[in-house]
Amino acid sequence: MEKEFNLFVCCMLKMNERIVVSSPGKLILAGEHAVVYGKRALVTSIGLRLYMEFIEDTNKPTKTIEIDFQDTNRKYSIDIDCLKDSNPIEVQAICFIYKHFQMNNHIQLNIRSDIPIGAGLGSSAAFSVCLVGCFYLRTNTQMDRNEINQLAYQVECLFHGTPSGIDNTISTYGQSLVYSRQMRTHTDFRLKNLAIIDTGIPKSTKRMVELVRSFVDNNQQQAELVLNDIEKCVDTLIEQPDKIKDIFQQNQKLLKQLGVSNVEIDEITEKLHEHHLAGKITGAGGGGCLIALVDSLTKQQLVDLFKENRIKEVYFVECGVEGLRQEEKFR
Numbered sequence: 127m128e129k130e131f132n133l134f135v136c137c138m139l140k141m142n143e144r145i146v147v148s149s150p151g152k153l154i155l156a157g158e159h160a161v162v163y164g165k166r167a168l169v170t171s172i173g174l175r176l177y178m179e180f181i182e183d184t185n186k187p188t189k190t191i192e193i194d195f196q197d198t199n200r201k202y203s204i205d206i207d208c209l210k211d212s213n214p215i216e217v218q219a220i221c222f223i224y225k226h227f228q229m230n231n232h233i234q235l236n237i238r239s240d241i242p243i244g245a246g247l248g249s250s251a252a253f254s255v256c257l258v259g260c261f262y263l264r265t266n267t268q269m270d271r272n273e274i275n276q277l278a279y280q281v282e283c284l285f286h287g288t289p290s291g292i293d294n295t296i297s298t299y300g301q302s303l304v305y306s307r308q309m310r311t312h313t314d315f316r317l318k319n320l321a322i323i324d325t326g327i328p329k330s331t332k333r334m335v336e337l338v339r340s341f342v343d344n345n346q347q348q349a350e351l352v353l354n355d356i357e358k359c360v361d362t363l364i365e366q367p368d369k370i371k372d373i374f375q376q377n378q379k380l381l382k383q384l385g386v387s388n389v390e391i392d393e394i395t396e397k398l399h400e401h402h403l404a405g406k407i408t409g410a411g412g413g414g415c416l417i418a419l420v421d422s423l424t425k426q427q428l429v430d431l432f433k434e435n436r437i438k439e440v441y442f443v444e445c446g447v448e449g450l451r452q453e454e455k456f457r
């Protein structure tokens with residue numbers, strides 16, 4: 127009797143497999159864009175996370191996916207045999223992973239995120255890593271981060287073309303990393319008084335990467351110097367972290383030369399400079415977020431300082447947090 131009961135419990139569990147994972151957003155401290163060309167960049171994970179709940183139900187119609195993006199209140203019901211090209215890219219990414227893992231059963235995916243979308247803080251990478259993480263843990267008991275990271279990179283390519291892989295790597299492994307296309311080294315890089323300033327200006331990583339590509343193609347010698355100088359900023363930051371303010375300023379000047387700054391960003395960085403603070407774009411630029419070393423200024427003092435710049439939000443976040451992890455609860 128007991129044996130039969132155990133078998134029944136086992137079957138019920140298989141019928142309703144439930145996995146919850148989360149992974150963090152990120153800040154590129156120095157080296158964005160140059161990293162696309164094989165240079166080193168310094169990146170840290172942040173205490174804003176995306177959460178994903180995966181529920182498999184063998185009692186519901188096969189080859190179907192219900193998706194609930196809870197922050198934007200968008201729901202999708204997908205029949206995997208009748209896919210439409212008009213589906214948003216994140217839905218296409220889910221279908222790609224469903225097929226990759228040769229799933230057949232009904233899946234419910236619930237997604238919620240603390241990471242602002244499209245602001246350069248790694249929301250798409252956290253989504254890609256959690257997506258792969260859920261399906262991976264459905265079929266494996268151990269978490270192989272290398273395998274998850276490689277597949278998450280393929281999902282990132284759906285979103286961004288041919289990204290450097292820095293975003294999915296930091297979201298998978300967490301902590302802080304010196305990253306290039308050839309290597310990945312963990313580093314214990316700690317920062318005090320780092321604020322994120324969200325300009326609220328929408329940006330497209332793909333468009334910014336293309337803009338830099340055309341600058342590099344049309345100005346090869348000058349571009350090589352700029353990309354090398356950006357890498358020098360990264361190396362100096364690692365070797366002499368006390369020089370961080372100068373490095374932020376220098377790196378921002380170089381990003382401007384690549385063409386990814388704009389009037390609004392220039393005004394913010396100039397104002398920081400006037401107040402003996404320092405800031406730079408983090409991520410692709412053209413909008414999105416800046417990072418700034420703000421000494422002892424509070425969030426309110428920063429909001430007041432930038433009241434004429436129409437910024438959207440200021441955040442203070444924890445840096446160097448845990449990467450992809452399994453969670454007990456979704457909410």
Ligand code: PMV
Pocket residue numbers: 154157158159160161162245246247248288289290291292293331335408409410411414
């Ligand atoms: O998508 P974002 O804003 O986090 O920027 C990614 C960083 C880039 O260096 C601009 C692109 C890349 O693939 O590394």
